Every structure is written in C-alpha cells, then in structure tokens.
Amino acid sequence: MNNRSMRKSALCVAMGLCLSSLLPPALAAANDGSLVGRLVGGAGEAVAGAQITVRNTETGLTRSVRAEADGSYRFPFLPIGTYVVEVRKDGFQPARAEDVHVSLGNATAVNMTLSAAAAATLEAIEVVGSGASLIVDVSSTESATNLTKQQLDRLPVERSAQAVALLAPGVTTGAFGGVSFGGSSVAENTVYINGLNVTDFYRRIGFSSVPFAFFKEFQVKTGGYSVEFGRTTGGVINAVTNSGSNEFKFGSELVWEPRSLQTEGKDKYNPDGSKVSYQYDEYDRYSLNGYASGPIIPDKLFFYVMYEARDYRDTTVTNDEAQLYRGRSPDDFWGAKLDWQISDGHLLELFAFSDKNSTVRDDYLFDTDTGRRGAFSNRRFTDSGGRNYAATYTGYLSDSFSLKLLAGGNERDRIQKSLNDIDCSRIRDRRSGGGDVGCTTSGLIEEGKDERRAYRVDFEWSLPGHLLRFGLDREENTSDNVSFYPGPERLLYEIFTTSPGATLANGGVVPEGVTAYVRGRQQEVSGTFETINTAYYLEDNWSITPRLVLNLGLRLEGFDNRNGEGATYIKMDDMLAPRLGLSWDMNGDGRSKLFANAGRYFLPVSNIINVKQAGAFLDRRTFWAFDGFTPFQYNGQTYQNIVFGPQIGPVDDSQGDGTVGDLRGEVDKDMDAVYQDEFILGFQSMFDDKWGWGVRGIHRKLHNAIDDMELTSNGVLCDGEPGSIGYVMGNPGRNVTVYTDTDCDGDNDGYVTIDTSRRGWALYDDDGNYIGERGWVEPKRTYKALELQLDRAWDGLWSMNASYTLSYSRGNAEGPVNTDTGFSDTGRTEHFDDPYVDLDAEGPLPNDHRHQIKLRGAYALSDSWRLGGTLTALSGAPISGLGVGNPYDGTNYHSFYICVQNCTAENPSERVYRHSPRGSYGRLPWTYDVGASISYARSFGAADLNVTLAVYNLFNGSRVQAVDQDLQTDIGDEFNPTFRYGTDYQTPRYAQLKVKVDF
Template sequence: MQRSINRSPVLRRTVLCTALALSLASGAVLAQSNASGVVFGRVAQPEGSVVHLQNLDTGLTRDVGVDADGRYRASSLPVGRYKVSVERGGQTVETRDNVQVSLGGGVDVSFAGAAAPGSAQTLEGVQVTGNILPAIDVSSVDSRTVLTSQQLQKLPLARDVTAAALLAPGVVAGDSRYGNVASFGGSSASENQYYINGYAVTNALTGLGFTSLPFDAIDQQQIFTGGYGAEYGRSTGGVINVVTKRGGNEWKAGVGMYITPQYFRQSPRSIYRTNGQLFQYRGDNKSTDMQYTGYISGPLIKDKLFLYAAADFTKSDSKNVSSILAPQKTNQTSKATKWMAKVDWNITDSHLLELTGIGDKTNVDRSVYKYNYATGTQGTFIGTDKLKNFDAGAGSAPGGDVYIGKYTGYITDNLTINALYGHSTTNHVRDLNYAGSPNCPWITDSRRGISSPIVGCGLVNGTVLGAGAKDKTHGYRLDVEYHIGDHDLRAGVDNQTLESTAGNVYEGGYRWVYRNAGKVTGRPDIVPPAGTQYVAEKRLFQTGASVKVEQEAQFIEDKWQVTDRWMAYIGLRNEQFKNLNGAGETYVKQRHQLAPRLGVTWDVFGDSTFKVYANAGRYHLAIPSNVAIRGASASMYYSEYYTYSGIGPNGEPTGLTQLGNRAYLNGEDGHTPNPKTVAAQGIDAYYQDEYILGFDKAINADWSYGAKFTYRKLKSSIDDFCDSRPFEKYATRKGIDISKASIPGCYLFNPGKGGTFQVDIDGKGTLVPFALTKDDFVTPAGVAFPDLKRSYYSLDLYLEHHFDSRWYGRVDYTFSRSYGNSEGQLKSDIGQLDPSVTQDWDAPEIMQYTNGPLPNDRTHALKAYGYFQATPEWLFGANLAIASGRPRNCIGLDPVDAIQYGASYFECGGKPAPRGSQGRLPYTWQLDLNTEYRPLWAGAQQPLAFTAAVFNVAGSQRPVAQVDVGEVNTGGPSDDYRRAIAFQTPRYFRFGVRYDFSL
C-alpha cells in the first residue's frame, strides 16, 4: 500500500515502531517474528535526515527518523524487495536499490557518504554497507539458513521443501522407511516442526512430515537448525518456516511444465542378499513424472488489496516389482494436486489482514498382479489398491486443507499486536479390492524346509489402515510486542489442538502363520496331537480410536541492547501438554514445562562485518497422538492355534481344530485401559538442552566465512516398558498380593528412571500406587536399565560468496557425532514406525550394548551449492553433497532371551555386538547440475525459460540403509543380514519450460 506520510524528522505515530531507531546503535538490531524482517544502519550526516523505504512490489512506504548519532531502524517489515533512501530537505541524496529483507533477519543498509541535497546517488545491492563489506546479520542468536524463491529456482533441487532443507548444515535425510523427511542435529525425524505463514502444519498423528504447498508459491524458506527463540516450541530437532508469496501492484501470471521421463532414468539397482541370491528385481522400477504449474498475482485494489494464487498438478506413472517374499508387480498412477491462495488486505496504514488457503491432496491407484521370478513375467490379476493422502510406507501422510487468518496491528510506535488462527482437515483412505475373492487375510509360511510355501491372495501382506481415518488441527497465536528504552519486549500465547482418528487391522481382518508343530514358548496349553507335523496360528490385530493432544504455551522474551555492540536475548517458554485417549479421558498431563532461552551477539567492529554469538536453550516435545491409538485406547490383539487338514484357495487353512485357548497379547483384549494405568504419574516431558557458540566474518565485498560449535543433550525421553517383573519385585518387597492383578502390557515412563505407577491389584479397579525405583527394574539376572543417553556435537565451517550479479556459492563442512543408547522417538535400526512407543526400553535386557553411534550419525558431511549467470541468457547451477555412511549393527539373539523378543538384541553369535561396532555403510556422494536458458528473442523481460537438470550425475547408487538384524528367531545367521534396504536415488533428468507474463 502506498502510504501518505509527511516526510519530516517528526515521526508519525502510525509509522510502525520507528521510535526503536532512537535507542539502537549502528549494527545493533533485533530479530523479528516469523513473518517479517528489519532494515537498520547509520547515516553519516544525520542532521535533518529521514530514511525512506518503499516496497518495490506493493508500493508500501515507511519513513524512519534518524537519531543524533545517525542511527535508524525500520522493524516488522514484510519480507520482500525494498528501495531505501536518505532524504534531507525533501530531496533524495542517496539510495540503495533492491534491498532484500529476509525472513526473521536484519540487513544493515548504512550510508557512509550521504551527499548534499540535489546530488543523489544510487547504489545497487542490499548486502553493501558504508564500508563496502557484506553485512553480517548481527541481530540473530539462532542458527538458520534462509533460501529465497530466486535461489530455489536457480539451484538443482527436487521441487519440495525437504530437498531445500537438506542444504542446511547438520541436516541429513531420514530413514527411507519414514518417507521424504529429514533429521536435524542427530534428532529423530519426527521431532521437527513445520510452519506455513506462521501456522504449524506438522503431521498431527506421528510428527513425520507436513502439509505441503506449490513449490513456486514459496517466497522464502527458513530452516532453523538450532538456537531458535521462545516463540518456537514443540521441537527437539529443527524448524522449517515457509512464508508464501503475496500479490503486488502489477498483475502477473505464469505457467510451467516439468517432465521427468523414465527413458532418461537410470535403472535402480536390484537387491541381492550377501550370498548372491536375488531378493528383489528393480531394473524396471521406473516412473514418468509430469508436473503442470501456474500462478496469478496482482492487485484487487491497488495499494490496498492483493491476491496471489498458485497450483501444481503432478501425475506419476510407475511400475514396481516387489521382493521374492511376496512376488507382485504393481502398475501405479499417482495424482497430486497442490494449491495456495493468499489475500492481503491493508485495511489502513496500521491494520493488516492476511488470509491463506492451502490444499494438498494425493490420490494413488494401483493395479496389482502376481509376478513370476523364474520367468520374469507378470501373472494373474490380484486386485486394486486405492490410496488417498496415505503413504503406504510411512503411514498416513499429512496433506489435506489448511486455512489461516492473520491480523497485524501497529497500535502505536512502540506497540504491535499479531493474532493468528488456523485449522486443517485431512482425510486418509485406503480401499482394497480383491479379484475373485471377498477376503484375503495375511498369510505367512514359517515352516522349515518347505520348497513351495503357501502364498495368499493378499495385496499388502501386513497391516492396513482402518476406515474413517482423518486428522484435524486448530490453533491460535497472540503476540504483543512493546519497546521501552533499550528493551524490546514480546509476550504471547501459542495453542494448538491435534485430533486424529486412526487405527490399523491385519489385511483381510486377521493373519495366518503356518508353523512346525511343537512346543510353543509360554503356551503350555498348546499340545498338538501325536504325529501332527504342522499347525496354523491365527492372529487378530485391531486398533482404532479418535484421540487428541492439546498443546498450550506462553512465552515472553526481552531483546536487550546492552551497548552499541552487545545484544542479549532472554526468553522463557512455558508449555503444557495434555493427551486424551479414544474415550476422551486424559492419560498424560504435563504442566509448567519451562524452557529458558538465552543468547548474546557481539558486533565486534560495530559495522556488521564480524559477529560472535552464543546461545543456550531448552526445548520440549509432546507425546505424539499415535501413542494413544494402541497404548491408551481400546485395542484387540490375540493368538489362537489350530490343526488343519487342507488349504483353501485364498491360502487359509481348512478343517480346523482349535488347540488350547485364545491368548490376548500385551493385555489388549478390546477394553479401554484405565487412563490412570497408562503412564507413570507426573511423567516428565520429552526435552533437550542445546548450546551453540559461533562467529560470522566478512572477508571483503564478496566473501564471508564462519564457524559454529553445537552441543545437544537429550535430558528426558518418553517411551514404554513392557515388563511385569518390576511390579512383581515391588509387590514381594511390600507384601502386596498381585495374583489377580490386571497389569497392562506396557506403561509409558521416562527411560532410565523410576516412577510411580497405578496398578489394578484385584482386576476390579482397585488402584494401588507402585513407587518403583530404578533398582526395581533390575532383572533377577542383575541386568539394569542404563541411563538415557543421546548426545550430539558438531563443528560447522562455511565459506560463502555473495551474489554479485554473476555468481553465488556456498560450501559447508560439518564434523559431527550423534551417539547414545536411544535415537529418540523413532527406532531407525529396524524402521519401526511407532513414535514414543518403540521396541527400545521394553525391558532392561534389550538395552544391553545399545550405546554407540546412532542411526542419524554422519561424521563428515560436505555440502556445496551455487549458480553462475554466465550470460544474460544462460544460467548454470550445481549442488554437491558428500557424507559418511550410516553406522552398521548386528542385531540378534540373546542366549537367555528372558523376555522372548527373539532377534532384537545388540548381540550376535552369542556375544555382545555393541551399537555401531560393525563399521559403516560406504560414503555417499551426489552431484546435481542444472541449466536455464532465457532467450532474449522472447522479449526484453525474458519471460520464457527452458530448464534442464540432472540429478546424481555420476549415477552412484550406494546403499543408504541395510538390514541390521543378523540372526533369525529360531537361531542361526540370517540370509538377509546386511541386505540393502535403500540405495541412493538413481540418476534422472528433469526438463522444464516456464513462461511468466504481465496481464
């Protein structure tokens, strides 16, 4: 909006917080909220000077006064391009054009030689200060990487948010079994938070993934890898904050098309066992992807009301041959539609309103056939599998619809109010239709020495999503900023409620497992008749509930300008978490989770060319919703054994005679457990402490470098233990009769600590507190739980060449170690998708020898990326990533196996095999290249662009994950040990064309 402002040294009250400029020294500027930035600096001749700022896209203008020392500051500026000028006597005397205000950061625009009125100068380049050195952002104490839309377009990146996040130091790809997610600073991939325009869009059920948006709609993407302030919470990994584009005063539009043809794809490596046996043929597992994009942007009312709308439609046709364990060939068509629309209304100079709508929908249709490995041919049709907003590998994907409203009010020069409300809805559907059979249960043939195993007619051979699955969120934020003296105070509330309806059942409703007849451990009632060779076990597994997590937080922070060169940040966040089960009952409540945040920056020379900074903070994380689905709500899990006389056409046994009784596993008998018996009383929240020390230094007008040391320590975790022996030990010591007690299969607790648990001692609801000490968890054989340990330290070094109208480049090297006995919420060792209720900590025995390098540890990582504008028509980009391989393990049998977990211990061959003791997977390296051609013959503005990119130029396909289980449950080495699970993505090409035009 074009403001009508009296351009005089006298400041209007409606000018946003300009009085702050009077209290700040040159180079001393305070970081802003997650949707704006600041411009600050010094004017050499302050008398009678006014700094004038104009947004080059929307026409929004601001006049900022200059104090007697020549200092000025313009805060809470919407991100974008600005022209910044010094004016005296109503005339412009010096100008900086194309100043880029970045998300949450500050930029020094100083005027060292402001000329006399009537002799204006124009100096290009936002990052230039009065001493002709690139400005370092001395306003921030956090660790962040900010990528603009221009950079995202010029670099060879997959067109998604995660690919951009992986450019940041300390960020590595998560386990492939969790989908396209990243790990930050050694944390598990479910510990991140994702925001779009200030609203959290993280997966409501598991924390894995997020609702996405059209890639071209991203204006700036901010990647926090540590040290973020009190306004951010619910993350012990990292934060990705996306601000979308907005409309301006010129109507613009664009269309694009990107194709990734299968004919230019390198064939993926087939998977072999270490003995040379083929496990999965993947030579034809390719796809053709076609994406169509478009946007429109402009003023509905000039200087007042603006619209930006964008959409992506992506169609992918692929085929896949599964492993020899369940040989199938799948022909798949995936259709993904993403849209975003944003309306910005400058109601008045002091009142702004933003409305954002986002849609992210994915539909997948699969046709599944049998596959003959002997002949390499497709067989008979099995059925269809239709998915909606669902990732068959990583579970329910986020997606859905998101709507956000935000109000900004500049009440006085010193008082600003921000209010935000958002909600989202996502429906998840999986529809299986079998060919010629109404029901196809999961069939597993575990009989030894069988040459022709029994094969069922199932499509999935595992668990499938139950009916009615959906996620909903709603939340609001209210922030108040006030400046007084040398202090910039900010306080706010940040509340969000996550609701999920979810659950899983075995495909076909139940599972049959064929076994050799014989003794069944823990089941003396299973006695097959003499001469019986085989038996069949029937298992039914069914979960499903509508659960909720209520997250509330209050925060306060003070950004204190201690001196001209020193700024201190003092923040405190207070979080409350409440988890509710399927019956609407609270099973965990955590109050007063205090998270202090402290930081300091030193502008060494006072000119924003050399910054030293440090910070320390505590970060909390709530128990994810998925825990309540099975652990706190009604679920059914039982086992029955039968003899049989035949095999039906769908693989089911016929002529059944039951052996023994039905056995409920883990106490899951279809009843909702008493919420007081689910978790330890007063359970501590999941939290981590972090410390960072670093510096940034400008070398000259083009180059800067820096270093940063980070240390993270997980102080408290939440998982479940599934061991009744501690209760038996306590009861014996206290003389309590628990012969009729109803003890849940598992309890939530803080690993490595004791706790007080409510126990139904008579099976009738009579609850007695059992105050278990750490010694109560010690087994009869003397095995104790270790203390929780997850530590991460890193040294990051970087060298950056700032864009000088020709080229930009950055190199990051990170030396890091992530080690301990717990990855966190996930267990990537086996790809377990049960955040906060993993196999770890179920009993002391399983935690033996677990200390070592964790799955997300990559000791050495080198990242280099940049682009070169060779001519006005030709641009070239490159992205190189080199990293150490993942630690290898050998998970096998414990000689005693007191808890009957089979091959689940860090032991192999009857001997300890400590975590990470089996070496590492090989280094990975990948080079991506791209080029863009914008012909001059298409017009002066070069609206037409042809692009080409090649990913993984050398075609390196080294393994990035392997099977770590080295032994089979019945004893002996596993043929699948060290079999690759995933390789680097094969080389592929992407071709595109884009046309941008004015309307």
C-alpha cells in the first residue's frame, strides 16, 4: 500500500467518512450500525471476490462476506462497538484495520488498497470523532446527532435522554416537561430504546426510560429520517443500552444532588408587589447503582445487569405561602440484557427493565412566621411507569440478504389519588353563595394502565448499485381506564334550591315542606381502549453514479382507534408517506457533500381520544330531600356532612346507562390524519481530520389537525333553524361527515357532510333569530430554519461543537397540545371548540425561539483531570394577550379578541372588541444556561475511579421563562391584573457529584 493510500484509508477508518465508487448506501437499523467499504488494487482496479471478515473485539462476533464485482462490500445490522476488519484474496497480501467503531444508526466506511508486493496492514488506529451530525456520510440524507456515553461523560449534561436531545440544533425545552423539535409541539416525538418504541401513547408526551448509566449511545434525529421511522411529526430519540462482553466487569456509581450544593431560590415580585415564593423550595436527590457484565459462555452468551436504588425528596411552597408540599419518590430500578451469538449468522438479544415509580406527596398548611409546615391536610399518591421488554433476532441469511425481527412491549401506570379522595365524597352547596363544604374538592378521579405490544420485521437486500430495505411495523396500544367521583360511594353530592310540588329531572315530585334537595351523581367512564397502528415500508438506495446516491422510500401507514367495547370508531388507512433524498459526494473523496431531502410524516391519534370520548358512560342520578348539615372533623379541620331526607323519585340512568353510545354523531366518518411535509437542503464538509462544518436549511409545514369542534348546525333546517350536533372529533376547516337528524323528528337517522371551512356554527341575532352560519379557519403551522454547525473532534486533548439556529415558527395552531392555555390533553385542546378561538390567530407560535446558540466542549488538563462545559443561549418565546369572547356572538372561549367597550351589555352585538394579535406583547427575555464540570480519573490496580463535579446554571440565571398570557379572563371591561406576571423561572444553580468505580 502506498503512503497516500495508507493515509487516506487510515482517515477513513478513523472518521468513518470515506465512500468510493458505487459503495452500498450507508444505512443502519434502529438499534445497530453497519460497515461498508470498497477494495481496489494498486492500480485502482476493483478487487472482486475477496473475503472480508469483521470481528467484534469485545464479544468475538465474527462475520465474513465476499466483495462484489466492483470491489464493494457491506455488513448490515452490526451491534455497535469496536471491530477489526481483515481482508484476504489470492494474489494480494492480507490487509487489516483495527479499532473500527460502528456507531448507532450510521455506517462506518473502510476502503482498502491491496498490494501484491507488501503487506497492506494498517496499524491500530484510535477512532476519533465528535459524534456530531457533521461527520460526513456522503450516502446519507438524514439529519442526526450521535453521542456516545464516553462523549457525554466529558460534558456537564443532566442525566436524561431529553437533556441529550437538547444538545442537538433546533431542539428546545417545551411545555409539560417535554421538548420541541423544529417548532413542533412536545406531543409529536418518538423515543426508542434498543429498537423498542417506549413513547407514551396515551398523551404522547412522556416515555419509559432507564438510568443514564444504563445507556451506551444516543442518536437524535432532527429531520430527514428514513421510512423505517414514522408516527412522528417532531423528532426521534434513538438509544441503545450497555451489553455484556468477553471481559467480566462490575462496578458502582453514586450520583448525589444535595441541598447543600443548591443556591437558595430567590422570591420574585410582580409589579403590584405580590410575591412568587421560591426561598423555601429545595430538594435532595441521590441514586446508587451496581452493575455486572460478562460472558456466560465466552464468544457466545453475554449478560449485563443493573440495579439502582434511588430517592428524591422535595419541598415546595405555594406562591401565596399558604400551603407546603413535601414529596418523596423512593422507587428503585432494575434492568438486564442478554446477548446470544447463536452462530456467526444468527443473533438473539433479550432485554427488560422496570421504571415503575410511586410518588407520595404530603400537603400541609404553611406557617409564614416560623417558615415551617403547619397542620397536615392531605396525602397524594402518583403511580407511573412499569415493565419494558423486547426480544430481537438478527439473521444474516446470505452475503446480501439479512433480516431483523423484534417483539416486545411496555406497560405504564397512570394513577393519581389522595387520602381525601378515598375517604371523602365531594359535597357542593349550589344554592346562592354556596360552594364546597366537604373534605375534598377533587373532580373526576382517573386510574389507568397503558400497555403496548410491538412487532416489527426489517429486511435488507443488497444488489449491484442498489440497497433495498423493506419491512413492517405493528403496534397494539391498549389503555385500561376508569374515571369516577371521589369518595367511598363514588358519588358527587350537590344541593339545590327547590319548592314543594316541583318536578325533578328524574320525574320525581318534591314533597311538601322540602325547599332543597340533594342530587347524588355517579358519573363513570370505563373500558379497555385499543389502538392498532400498522406500517409497511419499502426503500431503494440507488447509487446512480460513484458520487451520487438517490434515496427513494415509501411508507404505508394505518391507524385504527377502537372504543371501550373493542369496535373501530376512528380508522385512517392507506396513508402514503413518500421520502426522497439525494446526496452528492462533491469531490469524490468522501469529505464534502451536498444533500437534499423531502418527506411526509404522519402522526397517530393518541389513546386519550378513545378514553375521553368512546368509553362505557354511566351517569346515574339519585335525588333526596335535604335535611341540613352535621359538622365533622377531618385532619384537624371542620367540614360538613349532609343529613339526607327521603329519596325523591326513581334512580335515573337516562343520561348514560354504562354502555358505549352511538359515536357516529361524535366522530367524522372520513377523518384525515395529521401529517407534516418537510424539505431540507444542506452541505457538510471537513477541513481536515479534526475540523468540520455544515449548514442546513429546513422547511416544515403541518397539514390538518384532529380536534374537537362544537357543531351547532347540522345544515338541516327545522322550523327555520338548524339542528345542533354537539362536539365532534374531526378536521377543523375540512369536510366533516357525521350521523345526525336529517328529517326533524329528533332522532339521528342519516349522514350529512359539512364543509367546516364555511358552515357548522349557527349564527343568531340579538333576538335569537337564525341568520346564517360560519366555519373554522384551517390549522396552520410553518417552520423555517437555517442551521450552522462547527465541530472539532476529540483527540484526547480537547473537543468542541458549536451551532447557531435562526428559525421562524408561525401559524395559528401549535399542534395537538396547547401551551398558550395549558391544555395537555393531546388532540382535545381549546383550539377549535368554536370558530373564534383561532380566528385571526396567525403569528409566532409558542415554540418560536428566533435564535438558538449552543456550545459544548471538553479539555484534558492532564491524564487524570478534565474540564467540560456547555452553553445554551436562547431567545425568548412570543407573548400573546388572550381574550375571552368575540365580536360575533356571546360565546366565551379563549380568543385573540379583547372586549373594550359595553362588555356587560346583554346583547352581544353591542359589545366592542379589538383584535389582539398573536405575539403582539413582545417576547420573553433571552435565557442563558452555562454548565461546567471537572473530572478526576485514576486507576488503582484493577479499579478505575472517576469523580465528577458538575454545576448547572453556573451563573445562577433567574430569567422568567413563562408568563400569564390571559389579558382578559372574562368578558368584561377589566383587564386581568396578573397579565404578563411570571409563572415560571430558571432553576437556581445546583451541583451534582458523581463517583464511579469500575472493576
């Protein structure tokens, strides 16, 4: 091998960059990687038929293939790790490349020039690279950031998958504890662990997770991902966990965030002098894990197990300093992974973990004089998480044909309750001036459990110039759910004024002498709700020329949502999601590429829609005469119990008899799915073997929404007025087909189709006369961005990654959840309840952060000491002034109109409104978050010690991150006095100590 070829091959191995003439495209599955390359002779001729062998240096996994006629070769579905590559061919000297790293979701390219005159052997090369998306893979059109656990250990990064995702360009913190990818809402992302989808399908905001130490590598996909991935219009967090190897290892890690290393929170003061209390808020968090791994049978069967004890205790005081809450979450974690290399051509992977968590929170009155808790008032219980498991088989059936099978699932509890809710029924005195008089004020209590069954099969078939990938993906998502009123009888008691002889709703007649009655209401929704999501995909990665790769993909989606009795009530199928990508190796050296991508992505309907709308509904009402109150003591407080008189009339089930009703009048028969179109144009290049840069332009447009609308007109006039339908789940601004009364006899008997862009909402004049209809505006969301990145690979001394994102997110609808008004019931927001909520509502959306600057890096002070740092500078989100009501009728939902005159007029036409445009009240301030860490590492015989102290929010920034955006809370002349008051601020500075010992 000549020196020039050796240098180039060494760089290819080290950086995983080089592809040459007609190499197979560098694609990999969700939980592994691939290895590709090309063999040429000294004169540049292709070396066909050579035997290429790869061996995993940790597990001994060995695979061999033969080079194609053009000298190319490919190893798909390789477990991530470090490999040795060996090449043998009669007439040529053997070639060898060491320390070749196969990373998650990517391909490593190793090209070799074989010599007939001398051994073509590469010396051992330490794989370097930042793991950033700027590593140039000239066959890929995907936008992704790869980060290994070793790279993250050099940085001050909070210990969660979401914190890792926030390192990628275009990803920001969103509402409800989630993250936003490219302007999307927090309910549009998908998370995979070891190829298993662990996303919460009930609301699509949370996900199952494992301790940070259990992870091995992350890939954050921010756009352009292939047809293998779907059911997301946001982004993908893809992660794999640790595995066993031929070396026995064990160790322990302690992570501690003590109160003593937290900066005391400072109280905030609003313009009127009112205080937002922070000085009493504090917490203690620790986790202590132990792990063990190694071979059960060397080179064949390996295990990795971890157990982690953890505890979290926090104290918070309400802003008015009336209540103190003290919580604790003591649940532990267990996880295990088993890898069986049945043979060189067959692998089996089993893994399972439990993230089950139970939180207990005690409520106390707060004594401001002493700064301590007062009397106990309640204890609250929250159960979440559960078991996760999967089995994955990989079969290398020939040199060119491979498959992967996965079967798995996960469980998540959704239980929230309190002692008061168990012991106490809610009692509401609805007579003039009355209110809650019992020992609980809770509404409906909900208990649920979500269970996913996931199955997928992925095939890969390599042909000359083409790589075909195809497969199917099926998920059965089941929610067992019941909601009910608090109390031992599950009844809500309400007291109303009446008079003797009056007829109640159940037909009962009020007896003589009775002036008030009690209505006991049992309202329950229950059922087992299933959603089946299926997808088939086909993709051709076509090497048109040695430097031009075309990616052609098609994904066929289907969503089937079922009611509480198992019958389909929302079904959307035959949804085609095309993907088209193009990558041009501009100089033919694998160091620079121009790429483009266009794709369509569909979002499924979350299970909360099934549960809230399609369950067995029981609404049972019982009436009694009211004979007064009797006081009782509970938790040191005095409350009232009802003294019941005789029952009045029969028990009434007419509002709901415990069965699933006819949903044809509540759901659009021909509903279309939510989908997003995305277009990306980018360029990436390497300056040298350490420095690289890139630029990416992005355009995303969301189409459709699925939400509930109140249709007050069915288009059928009866005595000059239309019939009312009620709330319907459908596509706002599109045709809605529902079952309704078409012949004015009061019974639903046929379907009507309503163009909700023009009709569906009945209009009346001040005298109540019907005067016409109006419709809804279509939902709009457009995201445009320009991303710049600069990357310096880790070389044992220092590394750096910097990115800047300029973005614009505009429209009238954030997505399936609503940050503006705090609605987290995915797909059941207030956006489209009436036509006026989103009327004239276009503007900058809640996840519009115009400027994002991110910087991360590490520096080795010596062999033992290392520094790490991160910086995130984020421009503020827009502030809107939300009103109530509209200039057209008397409804009072949120809107972008403010009543300014005659607001208490009885006739809506006399009220005067002004438009309050979205984002017209400025923006939140820039926030700056700096993290810093210092690490010490040293070996003591067989023990490796690592101690890290990380500090977050180093400069103790306290900028406001959310404000009250309700300019008016009721139709009236008065503005909300707390408008633009802060509701959330940056977390004060805190530190984390990590001590890790490995043997």
